[in-house]
Amino acid sequence: MATIQIKVNGENRTISGIDPKTPLLWALRDHLGLVGTKFGCGKGLCGACTVHFNGTAIRSCSTAVSAVESRSITTIEGLAEDADHLHPLQEAWIEHDVPQCGYCQAGQMMNAAALLSTNPKPSDEDIDNAMIGNICRCGTYTRIRKAIHSAAGNGGNA
Amino acid sequence: MKNELYKYDLIPDVDMPAEFVGKIEGYETTETDILDTSMARRQFLKLTGIAGGGLVLAFSMGSSPRAQAAHHGGKKETADLNAYVQIKSDGSVVIAAKNPEVGQGVKTFLPMIIAEELEVPWKSVSVVQSEIDQKRYGRQSAGGSQSTPRNWTPMREAGATARTMLIAAAAEKWGVNASDCMADQGYVVNKSNGKNLSYGDLASAAAKQTVPDPKSLKFKDRKDYKLLGKFVTGVDNHKLVTGQPLFGIDQRLPGMLNAVYVKCPSFYGKVKSANLDEVKQLPGVIDAFVIQGNSTDGELKPGVAIVAKTTYEAFKAEKALQVSWNIADASKESWSGFKKMAKELTANPGPVSEEIGSMDDAITGAYKVVDSYYTYPFLSHANLEPQNCAAWFRNGKMEIYAPTQTPQGIAGILARILPIKADDVEIKQLRGGGGFGRRLINDWVCEVAAIAHKINAPIKMTWTRETDMAHDFFRVGGFHNLKGTLDKKGKLTGFQDRTLVFTNKANGHPVRGGNIRAANLQCPEIPNVRMETHEIPLTTPCGWWRAPTSCSVGWVFQSFIHEMATAADRDHLEFLLEQFGEPRWMGNQTARDFNTERAINVTKLAAEKGDWGKKMKSGQGRGLSFYFSHLGYFTEVAEVTVDSLNNVKVDRVVVACDVGMLLNKSGGENQVEGSVIDGLSTMAAQEITFENGAVQESNFDNYPLLRLPVAPKIEIQWLTTDHSPTGLGEPAFPPLAAAVTNAIFDATGKRIYTMPISKEGFSFV
Numbered sequence: 001m002a003t004i005q006i007k008v009n010g011e012n013r014t015i016s017g018i019d020p021k022t023p024l025l026w027a028l029r030d031h032l033g034l035v036g037t038k039f040g041c042g043k044g045l046c047g048a049c050t051v052h053f054n055g056t057a058i059r060s061c062s063t064a065v066s067a068v069e070s071r072s073i074t075t076i077e078g079l080a081e082d083a084d085h086l087h088p089l090q091e092a093w094i095e096h097d098v099p100q101c102g103y104c105q106a107g108q109m110m111n112a113a114a115l116l117s118t119n120p121k122p123s124d125e126d127i128d129n130a131m132i133g134n135i136c137r138c139g140t141y142t143r144i145r146k147a148i149h150s151a152a153g154n155g156g157n158a
Numbered sequence: 159m160k161n162e163l164y165k166y167d168l169i170p171d172v173d174m175p176a177e178f179v180g181k182i183e184g185y186e187t188t189e190t191d192i193l194d195t196s197m198a199r200r201q202f203l204k205l206t207g208i209a210g211g212g213l214v215l216a217f218s219m220g221s222s223p224r225a226q227a228a229h230h231g232g233k234k235e236t237a238d239l240n241a242y243v244q245i246k247s248d249g250s251v252v253i254a255a256k257n258p259e260v261g262q263g264v265k266t267f268l269p270m271i272i273a274e275e276l277e278v279p280w281k282s283v284s285v286v287q288s289e290i291d292q293k294r295y296g297r298q299s300a301g302g303s304q305s306t307p308r309n310w311t312p313m314r315e316a317g318a319t320a321r322t323m324l325i326a327a328a329a330e331k332w333g334v335n336a337s338d339c340m341a342d343q344g345y346v347v348n349k350s351n352g353k354n355l356s357y358g359d360l361a362s363a364a365a366k367q368t369v370p371d372p373k374s375l376k377f378k379d380r381k382d383y384k385l386l387g388k389f390v391t392g393v394d395n396h397k398l399v400t401g402q403p404l405f406g407i408d409q410r411l412p413g414m415l416n417a418v419y420v421k422c423p424s425f426y427g428k429v430k431s432a433n434l435d436e437v438k439q440l441p442g443v444i445d446a447f448v449i450q451g452n453s454t455d456g457e458l459k460p461g462v463a464i465v466a467k468t469t470y471e472a473f474k475a476e477k478a479l480q481v482s483w484n485i486a487d488a489s490k491e492s493w494s495g496f497k498k499m500a501k502e503l504t505a506n507p508g509p510v511s512e513e514i515g516s517m518d519d520a521i522t523g524a525y526k527v528v529d530s531y532y533t534y535p536f537l538s539h540a541n542l543e544p545q546n547c548a549a550w551f552r553n554g555k556m557e558i559y560a561p562t563q564t565p566q567g568i569a570g571i572l573a574r575i576l577p578i579k580a581d582d583v584e585i586k587q588l589r590g591g592g593g594f595g596r597r598l599i600n601d602w603v604c605e606v607a608a609i610a611h612k613i614n615a616p617i618k619m620t621w622t623r624e625t626d627m628a629h630d631f632f633r634v635g636g637f638h639n640l641k642g643t644l645d646k647k648g649k650l651t652g653f654q655d656r657t658l659v660f661t662n663k664a665n666g667h668p669v670r671g672g673n674i675r676a677a678n679l680q681c682p683e684i685p686n687v688r689m690e691t692h693e694i695p696l697t698t699p700c701g702w703w704r705a706p707t708s709c710s711v712g713w714v715f716q717s718f719i720h721e722m723a724t725a726a727d728r729d730h731l732e733f734l735l736e737q738f739g740e741p742r743w744m745g746n747q748t749a750r751d752f753n754t755e756r757a758i759n760v761t762k763l764a765a766e767k768g769d770w771g772k773k774m775k776s777g778q779g780r781g782l783s784f785y786f787s788h789l790g791y792f793t794e795v796a797e798v799t800v801d802s803l804n805n806v807k808v809d810r811v812v813v814a815c816d817v818g819m820l821l822n823k824s825g826g827e828n829q830v831e832g833s834v835i836d837g838l839s840t841m842a843a844q845e846i847t848f849e850n851g852a853v854q855e856s857n858f859d860n861y862p863l864l865r866l867p868v869a870p871k872i873e874i875q876w877l878t879t880d881h882s883p884t885g886l887g888e889p890a891f892p893p894l895a896a897a898v899t900n901a902i903f904d905a906t907g908k909r910i911y912t913m914p915i916s917k918e919g920f921s922f923v
Contacts, residue, residue, distance in 0.1 A: 001441070019441060019470070026470040030416065035408040036401020038591070040542050041623045042473075045858040048542060076401030090399040097391040097824040100832055101261025102398035103405060103542045103591030128867035135858065137542040137592045138261050139835025140828065141869035 004069050008032060009078025020066035024058075025049045027065040028075060036076035036106050040135070047134030050107035051075050057114035059133075076106035079113060089113055092147040100138035108134050112148050121152050242272060242288075242316040245324075249344055249358030251278050254288035256309075258300040258563055259394070260593030262887040263825030266393045268305065268313055270822060274385045275317025275378060277341035278357065285393040290565040290585040298587075300563040301598050301702065303788035303885025306821065307749060310882050318375040320364070327363035328355050343384070380819065389823040394589070406561025406588040409548040411616035415444055416469040418476045419605040419619055421461040421629055424851030425697055426453050427488035428460045432481040437464060440478060442471030449608050453487075455664050455699065456631070458575045458604040465613055469620055476622070489697035489851030493536065493635065496658075499694070500637035501531075504656040508690035511659075512676045515686035517641075520652025524643035528725045532640065532714045534913040535845035537633035537703055538861060543591020544626040545602040548618040549610035555582045556607055557616075561590035563597040571600060572607050593887075594836075595702035599631050627861060628853045631701025632846055634660050634672040638714050643686070648726030650719075650737065652686035653679060660696040669696055671706030678711045680752060680786055681719065681737035682744065698848060704836065705888035708787035712892030713841075713899070713913065716783040720900045721909065730782050730900070731765050749789045749884060756816045757786060760877055761793040764814035767875050768795025777801065778809075779905025783896035790889030791816040791877075794834070796870075796897035800905040805923040806915070808838060808870040808898060813890060815874065818881035829886040831872050837894030839864030843916040868922045 003016040008028070015031045023042075028034045028051070037060055040048030044059040051060045052074035080086045086094075089109050099105045108131070115122055115130040122130065127148055136144065244252040253269040269285045288295055297308065321341050328346035329336040332353070339346050345354040357364075380386075397404055422428070429448045437446040444465045451460035462481055466472035521527060548559040556578055558568055562585075569583035590597050606619040621629070636657065643652035655676075660669045668674075676689050703709060723733035741755035761784050765771075774780060777799055784793040795812040811834050820826045843862050847854045855861040899910040902920065910918050 019474075022468070022470045026468060030468040030470065033410065034401070035403050035410070038405075038542075039407065039469075039544065039620070041858050043623070043857055043859070046542065046863075076399075080400060086399070093399045094391060094395045097389070097395065097828065099261075099392060099395060099398050100263070100828055101542070101590065101592045102392075102394070103261075105398055106401050109399065131866045133865075135542065135863045135865065137540060137594075137836075137863060138828075139832035139839065139864070139869070141835060141864075141866040142831055142872060143828065144866065145869070 002066070004065055006065070006068055006070070007072040008034065009074055015065070018065060020064060022065050024051065024060040024063045024065050024068055024073070028060060034075050034077055038103055038106055040104070040107075045135075046104070046107075047111060048104050048107040050110040050134065052110060052114060055114070055117060057111045074110075076110060079109065087113060088151040089116070089147065092151040096143050096147040096150060098140050098143040098147050100140055104134060104136045108136065108144055112144070112151070115148070116152060122148065242313075243276060243320045245320070245357050245361040245364075247358045247361060249282060249356050251276070251283045251357070253283055253285050255285050255393075256288045256295045256298050257305050258298065258565060258587055258590065259287070260300050260561070260563055260590035260597060262300060262305070262593065262829065263392060263822060264300060264305045266390060267822045267825055268309055269393070270385055270390060271310065271313035272317040274383055275314045276321050277378075278344045280385055280390065282344060287587055290587050292566055298566055299598075300593055301595065303790070303887040303889060306883050306885040307789055314377050315372055315375060318377055319370060319372070322370045322375060323364040323367040324357055324360050326367040327360045330367075331355065331363065386821050387819065387823060391824055404589045405543055405591050406548070406559065407543055407546045407591070407620060409559045409588060409618060411548060411550055411559075411618075414548070414616040414618055415465050415467060415613065416472045417463055417465045417606065417609050417617050417619040418472045418622070418625075419449075419461050419463050419609065420476055420479055420481065421459045421625075422481075422483045422485065422488055423628060423853070424483070424485050424488040424490070425699060426459065427483040427485040427851075429462060430482040430484040432462050432479060434462070437475050437479050440471070440475045442467040443475050445613065446475070446479070447612065449605075452575055455662060456599045456601055457571055458608055459601065459629070461605070463605075463609045465609065465617065472620075473622060485851075491696070491698050491851050492849050493847040494849070496635070496694075497533065497637070500533075500658050503658065503692045504531075504637060504639035508656055508692045510688060511691040512689040513687065514676065515652075517652050517654050517686045517688035520643045520686035521641070523645070524651065525646040526644040526725055528642045528644075528721060530640045530718060530721060530911060532638045532717070532911050534636055534710045534713065535847070536635040536698070537840060537844055538627050538630045538846050538855070539592070539594045539596035539701070539703060540627070540858075540861065540863060541590070541592035541594060541596050544621045544623055545596070546618065546620040547603050547606040548616060549603075549606040550616035551607075551610045554578070555584060556610065557584050557586065558603060558607065559586045559588055560600070560603050561588045561597060562600055562603065563590065563593045563595070564600060568600050568603050571604060575604055576607060576611050578611070594704045595706065596630065598702050601629075601631075623858070624856045627846075627856055630846075631670070631699045633703030633706075633709065634669050634696075634700045636672070636674070636710055636714075638711075640714070640718050642718065642722045642725070644722065644726050648728050650681070650684055650722050650726075650733070653681070653684050654688045654690070656690040657692070659691045659693050660700065661693050662700075663695045663697055666695075669700035670702050671709075672700060673707060674711060678707060679715050680757070680784070682752065682754065683737050683739040697851070704833075705787050705891045708785060708888075708892040712783075712785040712787070713895035716785060716893060716896035717899055717910075720781070720896070720903070724903075729771070731761070731770050734782065734784060735761060749882065752786060753791070756791040756879065756881075757784060760784070760791045760814040760816045763875050763877055764793035764795050764812055767814065767873065768797070768812035770795065777905060779901040779903065781897045781900030781902070781904055783893040783900060785889070785892035787892050788887070788889040789817070789884035790886065792890050792893050794890075794893040794897040796894070796901040798898065798901040798905055800902060804906075804920045806898075806902060806920055807923050808868070810871045810873065811894070811897065812873045813875065814877060815890065816877040816879055816881075817886060817889070818883040819878050820876050821883055826886050827874050830874050830890040833888070833890035834872050834894055835864055835869055837891055838868065838870070838898065838922060841895045841898065841914050842868075842922050843914045845914055845917075864922070
């Protein structure tokens, strides 16, 4: 058991009494109470658990919490600048009514946000390549694609 | 006698858990149970003031006489009431959404119906999930695409009643007749002088008005709708995109512990022994114990519970757990064994379950006979949110926090498996991360309740993906040895299906979604039809999977009709339309009876918008398929490009729909788009196999789901008809597979007989 410090959504957090091998996903959900990041497969196959690690999209179910010690993590709860200023992707997701069940969408948006941060105007092919790792069981892919394009047109490169 | 096929008025895909359909005769649902939107069962309608001024409209359906008495019992009245509509003095409106939300959009569109009739602007409406209470809300469930047809009239009545009383209150104030007033977006307007009063100002006075007789209510004319049919976004979208807790798995309770429940890989194996002492020593583990279970279908399977502080510690302990299973009574079933058995059994004549005309005569007189053998696999629901549930047993009461599709079934089951009373079970409805029929069965609720009953703390149980896939209630697989006959003119004269019907070992009825009938063919013009069915008892658990029965046989039959059209050297569209015959409404002309006019019209529309008959390039193909299920009429045209390596690119899918009218353009189209993608996902490479009673697939690496790059262009055409609106969770699914395999045939000349298409060497790109 260890005490681990991570920076989550700009805030320094200390987790004590944790097995350092605990996946970041469960550290976020069970230890920090940030349940927006979702558990889907536990093997990095579905992308529901996607978060940002120093700005890069990673699968938190397959990343030990010790591997991100002292580093900066952004989760869906921290994607918006603040409560009044949603990320362009979040606005686009609402406007295009992307979610059905909505379970995968946090991971989809975190992955899309990482895409837009390096490629503010992605082509269809760029979106295909970037989003292939995120499963939507309800099949909202056409709307996801539309919403990413829409957010990009919005200057969605935050 | 050809119409005899439809005398049952039965589209077997509407089967539902007994608890929620009411009467079940055998395994068939009765007609009255499916579409009872009459108000005969409505018990009372009541208004009461609320603190701070305002109006609460309570509206109860399906109440038992006992509940009615309770409500009329004086003091308790107010406390027992629950409201669909609450109008506050500032004019804001709260509308309760009664049914579970699992991604079908019901939490948005049922309140929309109320808001439309109430005549309020949607922006002044906030929606809350109602409590789970049969006495107050009648049936609350999410299944069978039934939320729309069952609630269409009651929701309109809820809105129209409140509107009528608000108008009456204004008329009283102004000293005019109600007929001199009209409602307009949150106001009542005096037609003679243009004066108005807001709903907020009228709410308290409205509460004192006489509740109108439902028969006297005037619903709005469809042409006057301001909200229904519009693109309305989901009421929970903001919470979803900002990661706020909504789902079952997000539930946290004070002092909550996390559990796993480990079951025998071979269905219904029992625990002989386990290394519990060792497991209890592991970090974070609080307790580990054996649960006997009752081995009843859909209830509590035998297993080992591990309770730990965190989910990860529970998962880790699960890996260290070693169980010696007693598999004497466990399933030994094998998918490969069933495949072999089916081939042998259907090679020879079997027991005739249905016959119209004489198939023997059709064969004797045939100009051409076509024989084909179709196979489709078992499937998992693969909800992206694995099954999970929280339970808290305290002071003799069991609180359940469940992302379920059937909340009202839980208390009864728990009272059977635990020493608690049904009345002591309280259900909190949480959002489900996908339903697709999996969460109609509450086996996972039984597990967490059994664990919580032993532990003095709230418990959340989470299944790993591997547990979820191994312990699903699967879509049943199937085999069809088909024979079709043509006369000299190329008319379809006979159809025969030699098939296996898997039956539930417990009751001898076809398994859920496994009731295969001649009516599934949906070709009322064929004069000679014979169904030969071998009943095979099955232990592997089967459940309702999106568009039960239709989801599998829709592909088989719509593909075979194309095969027959091809054998007759006729155009598929013209051949399919011929099978519908004259435009007419069959049977008793209820929503459940096949209406060939609607079938013809959606088929013609899909063909037109799908460029039917237009020439395509080499390597490209176009396919057509129709299906009527869950009260909806759908025809789909798929266009594909296939390369020499059998890589299939689905370029476009055109969907023509008739569900009466579309209630929410956004939510409705999302369901259709999702059904198309789910259809492709399923037919690409999904297959659940089992050997020695144990499922062989475990996660998304060996049970793949479709990914974004493969999603095709989807074009949806809505045919608006005067029929009452019906649901969209399921009916767009069944026609998809045949539209695609027929298109692949058009492109390549290769007929796909076995699902998924990966079995035949094809893949989607």
